[in-house]
Amino acid sequence: MTFRADYVHDEDEGWAALVLHDEATGVTFEVQRTLAPDEQDERLGTDTYCLVVDGGASVYGGLHRWEILPQAVLALRLTQDAATTLGVAAELRLPLHEDAPPVVARALGRLVRRTLWDDLADRRRALALPMVPLRRDGRRVRTGGDVGDWAARPDAVGVGPDGEVVEVRRDASDHRRSAVWRTGDAAPPVVLVGALRASWVQPLPQGRVLLVGAGDDPDVDAEVWDADGRRVAAGRLGGARAHVLATPSGATWIGYGDEAGSALGLHKLVRVGADLAPQWVHPLPVDASHLPDVFDVYALNVVGEAAYCYAYTSFHLVRVEGDTVADLGPVDVVGARAVLLDGARGALVGGYRGRHDVVTPFEITPDGVRTYDPVGRLVDLDGGDVRDLRLVARGDHLYALHRDGRRRVVTLEQLLDGRRV
Incomplete structure (x- = not known):
C-alpha cells in the first residue's frame, strides 16, 4: 500500500x-x-x-x-x-x-x-467545567532551632515518597550556609555549609537529602548530604531537568525537558542511585528499542520504585520498574502537566493552551489507556489559576507548590469524586 x-x-x-x-x-x-x-x-x-x-x-x-x-x-x-x-x-x-x-x-x-478562535473555544469549554479546588497542606515545616538569618522564601521545596515535605533555605547573612527542614521533624534543621544552591530537593533514607542545582554546572550540579551535614556524594546530572523524584530505596528518577543536551539528559528519563551514578536510562535510539518516543517529559509520577512517564511527542503512558519497561498505551490527552495514579485508576491534569487546568480521568486496561470526559478544572483554594504552580504527583496525591513556599494538595479521589464548585 x-x-x-x-x-x-x-x-x-x-x-x-x-x-x-x-x-x-x-x-x-x-x-x-x-x-x-x-x-x-x-x-x-x-x-x-x-x-x-x-x-x-x-x-x-x-x-x-x-x-x-x-x-x-x-x-x-x-x-x-x-x-x-x-x-x-x-x-x-x-x-x-x-x-x-x-x-x-x-x-x-x-x-x-490552530487559530486564536480554536484556543478561545478550548478555553470556553474548559471554563464551563466545575472548579475542583486544591486544599491547604496544613503540615508545618519546622523553621527554628538554629541561629541564622534564614530567608523567608525557600530555595527549593520537595515532596518525598511518603509525602514528607523538605525545604532548603539560605542564610541571608551568610550564603555559604543553608538549612534543610522537614515536615513533622522535631529535631533542629540540618545546616549545610558550602552546599550548592538548590532548585530541587528530595529526602533520602537515613536522614540524607539530595540537592539538585538550577543550572547546568560543568562539574557538579547534584549533591547528597547526610543527617550530620556532611556531603557524601556529588555528581553531574545535566541541565533542563523537569522532574526529580526519589524512591523509598533512595534511588531518584529524573525527567528532562526538550532542551537537555548532556550525555545523561539526552535519554530524557533516567534513574540514578544514592551515589548519583546512573542505574537505568531510557534506550537510545528510541526506534531501535520499540518504545514510544520520549523527547520532553511532561509528567512523571513515582509509585514505590516504579516510574510512570508521560512525554512528548508520543504521549504514551510508560511504566518502568527495575529494568522492565511497559508501554501502557497512548493517552487521548496531549500536553498534560501531571498524572495521578491509584492502581488502574488515574487522572491527568492539564493540556495545551486553554486546557492547562482541565482534569481528565483515565483507566489502565488490558487494551490500553482509556480516557473519559473531563470532570472539572483544577484551581487554587481561592479560585486562582494554577498555571504558575509547580505540580508534583506522588501516587494518588498531587502537590502544588507556590514559589514562596506555600503548599497545596489534592487527592485523586477529591479530583474525581470530591466537592466541586
Missing part, C-alpha cells in the same frame, strides 16, 4: 483538501477545511479541519499530531473518539509515494492549524 497525495485549493467553492489515495486498494484518506467559516460553523464546531475515510465516515478535529517519518511514512495520531468514528486505529502509518512528502507537509501545515 502506497499513498499518492494531491492538494486541492478552491477559492471559488471556499474549501481546501489533502487527498491521500492508494491506487492498488482504492483506500482514501482526506483532510478537508472550509476557507471562510461563518457563524454557523463556529456554533456547530465545524470551523476546523475534517477527516474523511473512503469518502464516507468523517469527523471534525480529532488529530493529535502528525509527522513524516523516514522512508516516507506519514504517522498520524488520532483521538480515540475520532478513530472509533472513522473505523480506523488511533495510530496510523501511511506509506507515501516518493513524491508525496513535500505535498503532505505543506498541505497539513495549512489545513491542520
